[in-house]
Amino acid sequence: MKKVDYLVNIGLETHVQLKTRSKIFCGCRNVFGGEPNTHVCPVCLGYPGTLPVLNEEAVRLTVITGLMLGSRINLFSKFDRKSYFYPDMPKNYQISQYDKPFCVGGGVEIDLEGGGRKVIGITRIHLEEDVGKSMHFESSSGVDFNRAGTPLMEIVSEPEMESPEEAYAYLQALKEILLYAGVSDCNLEEGNMRCDINCSVRPAGSEQLGTKTEIKNMNTFHGVLHALRYEVRRQIDILEKGGRIEQETLRWDDRAGVTVAMRSKEYAHDYRYFPEPDLPPVRLTEETVAAWRAELPEMPRARRERFVRNYGLPEYDAGVLSADRAVADFFEETARLCGQPKAASNWVMTEVLRVISEKGLEITALKITPRALADLIGMVVEGKINTTAAKEVFDVLAVRGGEARAVVEERGLLQVRDAAAIEEYVLAAIADNPKSVDDYRKGKKAALQYLVGQVMRKSRGKADPQLVLEELRRRLG
Amino acid sequence: MSELYSLTVRDLADRMGRGECSSVEVVNSLLERIENLDGEIGAYLSVDKERALDEARASDRRRETGQGLSPLDGIPIGVKDIFNVAGEECRCGSRILEGYVAPYDATAVARLRAKGMILLGRLNMDEFAMGSSTENSAYGVTRNPWNRNLVPGGSSGGSAAAVSADMAFASLATDTGGSIRQPAAFCGCVGLKPTYGRVSRYGLTAYASSLDQAGVITKDVGDAALLLGVIAGHDPADATSLAAEVPDYLQCLRTDLKGVRIGYPREYFVEGVEKDVARSVQGAIEECRRLGAEVIEVSLPHTEYAVAAYYIIATAEASANLARFDGVRYGLRAGGRDPLEMYAETRAAGFGREVKRRIILGTYVLSSGYYDAYYLRAQKVRSLIRADFQEAFKVCDVILAPTAPGAAFAVGERTQDPLRMYLGDIFTVTANLAGICGISVPCGFTDDGRPVGLQILGPAMGEEKILRTAYAYEQATPWHTRRPPIAGKEGVE
Numbered sequence: 001m002k003k004v005d006y007l008v009n010i011g012l013e014t015h016v017q018l019k020t021r022s023k024i025f026c027g028c029r030n031v032f033g034g035e036p037n038t039h040v041c042p043v044c045l046g047y048p049g050t051l052p053v054l055n056e057e058a059v060r061l062t063v064i065t066g067l068m069l070g071s072r073i074n075l076f077s078k079f080d081r082k083s084y085f086y087p088d089m090p091k092n093y094q095i096s097q098y099d100k101p102f103c104v105g106g107g108v109e110i111d112l113e114g115g116g117r118k119v120i121g122i123t124r125i126h127l128e129e130d131v132g133k134s135m136h137f138e139s140s141s142g143v144d145f146n147r148a149g150t151p152l153m154e155i156v157s158e159p160e161m162e163s164p165e166e167a168y169a170y171l172q173a174l175k176e177i178l179l180y181a182g183v184s185d186c187n188l189e190e191g192n193m194r195c196d197i198n199c200s201v202r203p204a205g206s207e208q209l210g211t212k213t214e215i216k217n218m219n220t221f222h223g224v225l226h227a228l229r230y231e232v233r234r235q236i237d238i239l240e241k242g243g244r245i246e247q248e249t250l251r252w253d254d255r256a257g258v259t260v261a262m263r264s265k266e267y268a269h270d271y272r273y274f275p276e277p278d279l280p281p282v283r284l285t286e287e288t289v290a291a292w293r294a295e296l297p298e299m300p301r302a303r304r305e306r307f308v309r310n311y312g313l314p315e316y317d318a319g320v321l322s323a324d325r326a327v328a329d330f331f332e333e334t335a336r337l338c339g340q341p342k343a344a345s346n347w348v349m350t351e352v353l354r355v356i357s358e359k360g361l362e363i364t365a366l367k368i369t370p371r372a373l374a375d376l377i378g379m380v381v382e383g384k385i386n387t388t389a390a391k392e393v394f395d396v397l398a399v400r401g402g403e404a405r406a407v408v409e410e411r412g413l414l415q416v417r418d419a420a421a422i423e424e425y426v427l428a429a430i431a432d433n434p435k436s437v438d439d440y441r442k443g444k445k446a447a448l449q450y451l452v453g454q455v456m457r458k459s460r461g462k463a464d465p466q467l468v469l470e471e472l473r474r475r476l477g
Numbered sequence: 478m479s480e481l482y483s484l485t486v487r488d489l490a491d492r493m494g495r496g497e498c499s500s501v502e503v504v505n506s507l508l509e510r511i512e513n514l515d516g517e518i519g520a521y522l523s524v525d526k527e528r529a530l531d532e533a534r535a536s537d538r539r540r541e542t543g544q545g546l547s548p549l550d551g552i553p554i555g556v557k558d559i560f561n562v563a564g565e566e567c568r569c570g571s572r573i574l575e576g577y578v579a580p581y582d583a584t585a586v587a588r589l590r591a592k593g594m595i596l597l598g599r600l601n602m603d604e605f606a607m608g609s610s611t612e613n614s615a616y617g618v619t620r621n622p623w624n625r626n627l628v629p630g631g632s633s634g635g636s637a638a639a640v641s642a643d644m645a646f647a648s649l650a651t652d653t654g655g656s657i658r659q660p661a662a663f664c665g666c667v668g669l670k671p672t673y674g675r676v677s678r679y680g681l682t683a684y685a686s687s688l689d690q691a692g693v694i695t696k697d698v699g700d701a702a703l704l705l706g707v708i709a710g711h712d713p714a715d716a717t718s719l720a721a722e723v724p725d726y727l728q729c730l731r732t733d734l735k736g737v738r739i740g741y742p743r744e745y746f747v748e749g750v751e752k753d754v755a756r757s758v759q760g761a762i763e764e765c766r767r768l769g770a771e772v773i774e775v776s777l778p779h780t781e782y783a784v785a786a787y788y789i790i791a792t793a794e795a796s797a798n799l800a801r802f803d804g805v806r807y808g809l810r811a812g813g814r815d816p817l818e819m820y821a822e823t824r825a826a827g828f829g830r831e832v833k834r835r836i837i838l839g840t841y842v843l844s845s846g847y848y849d850a851y852y853l854r855a856q857k858v859r860s861l862i863r864a865d866f867q868e869a870f871k872v873c874d875v876i877l878a879p880t881a882p883g884a885a886f887a888v889g890e891r892t893q894d895p896l897r898m899y900l901g902d903i904f905t906v907t908a909n910l911a912g913i914c915g916i917s918v919p920c921g922f923t924d925d926g927r928p929v930g931l932q933i934l935g936p937a938m939g940e941e942k943i944l945r946t947a948y949a950y951e952q953a954t955p956w957h958t959r960r961p962p963i964a965g966k967e968g969v970e
Contacts, residue, residue, distance in 0.1 A: 042580055042581050045806060046801045046806070047561075047579075047580065047581075047806075047807070048561060048567065048569070048574070048577070048579075048682040048683075048801070049560075049561040049567075049579075049583060049678075049679065049680040049681055049682045049683065050679070050680075051678060051679050051714060051715050051716065051717075052716070053713065053714060053715075053716050054716065081797050083796075083797055083800060083843075085800065085803065085816075085817070085820055086816075087803075087805050087816045090801065090806070091797075091800065091801045092797075092800035092801055092803060093797045093800055143805065270844055270845045272796075272797075272840065272843035272844060272845070272848075273843075274793060274794075274797070274843055274848070274852060277685075277686035277687035277717075277794055278683075278686050278716060278717065279716050279717075280716055280717060
């Protein structure tokens with residue numbers, strides 16, 4: 001029996017910790033972790049008499065994000081106080097932005113599961129300060145304020161995602177862009193990206209959005225996916241039974257796999273926003289914004305498309321190579337230096353990414369340079385070394401660095417192409433394997449491969465297999 | 478030779494410079510004075526004798542070896558309890574900050590210290606600078622040295638009373654709606670509120686951030702000019718502090734007022750001003766005319782809305798600024814089974830009536846549905862008041878007016894009538910709303926012997942203009958030489 005179809009609308013408020021050296025309003029280091037309350041000072045602890053001073057780098061990173069997402073940049077922007085009491089809030093107000101955020105509008109393009117693309121609209125991007133972290137012990141609680149004052153950018157989307165999968169794809173795409181822009185490490189384990197979800201459903205054909213619920217404090221993308229799958233089903237079930245959706249704030253219980261209503265006390269607020277008197281409004285000039293725009297990196301999706309177009313890479317390979325800006329840079333530089341994009345792509349996708357994942361490194365921590373890899377690829381293409389030897393050289397370069405040629409020579413891995421030397425190996429192999437020679441002459445073609453293998457063994461892998469084959473054929477006539 | 482405690486900062490600097498007295502002698506003179514008198518006045522909340530004497534000895538050694546930090550090295554100064562001083566309790570006259578020891582120096586304090594000045598003790602104030610009488614301190618009432626039945630004004634009542642009674646040569650104070658000028662007027666001292674942003678607010682516990690300004694209370698105009706030069710100037714730790722260079726304010730002082738255009742604002746000479754106050758201020762204006770000034774009538778038409786706008790903006794900001802006093806990190810912590818209960822109990826036990834009143838008022842005016850009617854409208858009034866002054870200062874250099882509509886009133890007289898108390902701020906709140914500078918100088922007495930203050934207002938960054946006017950007037954009149962009876966030879970000693 002065909003039931004009514006339901007349409008889903010999902011909006012996300014994504015909080016992103018910015019990668020600045022110091023906190024947003026004081027000189028404390030902006031780093032994850034550390035002993036509780038060691039990266040703190042009177043300012044980020046909200047001590048009496050202290051004042052915030054804006055970290056301009058946080059503004060730059062916020063505006064760069066807006067430019068990457070195609071937002072309009074407000075040249076006049078200001079901060080506001082958002083008041084509510086919570087133990088992890090040093091001042092019991094948060095310095096945030098109410099009606100003059102840095103960025104307005106824009107969008108994030110996602111791939112749809114059934115093919116095709118879609119742009120999810122961005123409402124606004126504003127800048128605020130992160131709060132501390134409550135910790136609960138057996139008979140007491142504590143607050144670690146190391147995180148308090150970390151610059152936090154809030155990216156608010158339009159309610160334009162129409163399935164949990166689209167929300168997941170949006171977060172993936174957003175993360176890719178943020179990493180590309182270098183504005184955040186987007187490390188989910190460290191809480192660099194957290195989001196609140198708005199979700200509603202409505203019967204197909206209904207113009208008006210359904211009543212929405214809000215799911216707070218999601219800190220993994222899979223959590224978002226699962227919470228939304230549950231919440232969408234829950235809302236549809238209610239409507240199917242003729243019920244009504246309550247507008248409420250929920251949290252996701254990951255273990256039980258359900259959304260749970262929060263106590264009204266935990267979220268019912270009149271934030272009493274008013275302009276922050278301690279910080280003058282921020283006035284950006286067209287020139288400043290233009291200068292920042294000029295430094296923007298290519299967007300990850302644009303780069304992927306260019307890899308397919310210019311280098312003839314398969315879509316999948318282009319996606320893998322462009323996902324990380326540093327990897328993509330490494331690939332492009334290698335390809336440019338050796339003039340062999342396909343080979344460069346193969347090497348980066350197999351060897352480079354393998355070593356990175358085995359060692360848990362960033363690509364920038366690898367010792368091998370694009371120059372060295374390009375040389376190595378060149379030697380393989382020219383037949384100076386074989387692939388097995390090249391992989392051995394790669395492993396050495398990855399750990400030690402240096403020039404490809406030097407390692408090849410040091411290890412004596414240059415292919416033997418000298419006719420006299422090859423003749424010697426071949427004659428020795430023929431002498432040692434009379435049965436195989438006999439077999440071959442009787443028409444067993446496979447015997448030839450065996451003999452090649454024997455020659456290679458004698459040369460310890462260095463003989464040029466092509467030349468060996470030719471010499472064997474000639475000798476065995 | 479007069480007693481050391483009765484000198485001005487400049488006199489002391491001269492004498493110490495000539496080696497006629499040591500810092501230890503100066504500090505001892507003041508300590509003895511405080512010992513004798515402050516039981517009656519209650520200006521100081523605490524005096525750290527040992528530390529002051531240690532610092533005095535260190536200062537004397539510096540001077541002896543020619544390494545004095547400045548002409549002010551070794552001269553003590555009092556500090557309002559609102560300033561954070563590293564290692565000292567900073568309670569802002571409130572129970573809620575009991576036990577809170579500041580981990581850092583306020584910028585103004587650090588600048589005084591850098592000159593070698595000694596922080597003698599902490600001065601009483603209305604709790605969190607909310608009040609006009611210093612009756613709102615959790616640590617007792619301060620009394621007016623001229624008459625102990627009278628209030629010293631507020632909120633910097635301790636700062637003014639100490640200077641008035643020669644228990645301090647000068648004091649550091651703050652002015653959010655008149656808290657320097659009004660107590661200076663009530664106690665017969667000089668009180669200077671600089672332009673908003675001229676002195677860093679870093680380290681002064683915030684009451685209303687867009688109105689608060691640090692300044693000084695002194696025995697005469699010269700000392701105010703001297704000390705402003707020390708504490709003024711840009712501070713990277715305060716984003717609202719102004720970048721302009723600090724001039725030598727002593728250089729601008731003159732004994733005549735030739736070429737000075739004085740604005741006479743008719744809205745400040747209205748019914749409700751005490752007769753004797755009006756008479757003294759009118760007399761002062763005549764004196765200025767005699768000194769060569771031209772007097773021009775000006776209009777500040779939005780004055781009547783100033784008190785209302787002030788009490789909306791100040792309380793709105795205060796409601797957020799004081800939210801941090803919750804028992805979580807420092808100061809008083811009452812019980813409670815969960816954080817919400819702890820907040821409620823801590824704040825109920827820690828804040829006094831007036832502070833609670835203003836927090837509730839401020840919370841109300843910012844509430845959703847009321848913001849536009851109150852806060853936003855008050856900001857519009859504020860713009861109009863600022864524009865009033867800008868217009869007026871197109872035709873005059875300074876504006877003269879009473880500092881307050883009345884002289885000091887009796888202790889207890891207005892504690893049950895907050896509205897009447899608020900209305901007394903009518904002539905001072907305008908300067909804070911407009912962000913301009915103002916100074917109060919003694920200009921006479923009421924018939925019953927209460928000091929009257931003349932307020933001289935100047936445009937933003939117009940400190941040189943108001944100091945010049947104040948100095949010329951002061952030098953031509955005897956008022957600044959008068960001392961309260963207890964402070965004279967026939968006093969309590």
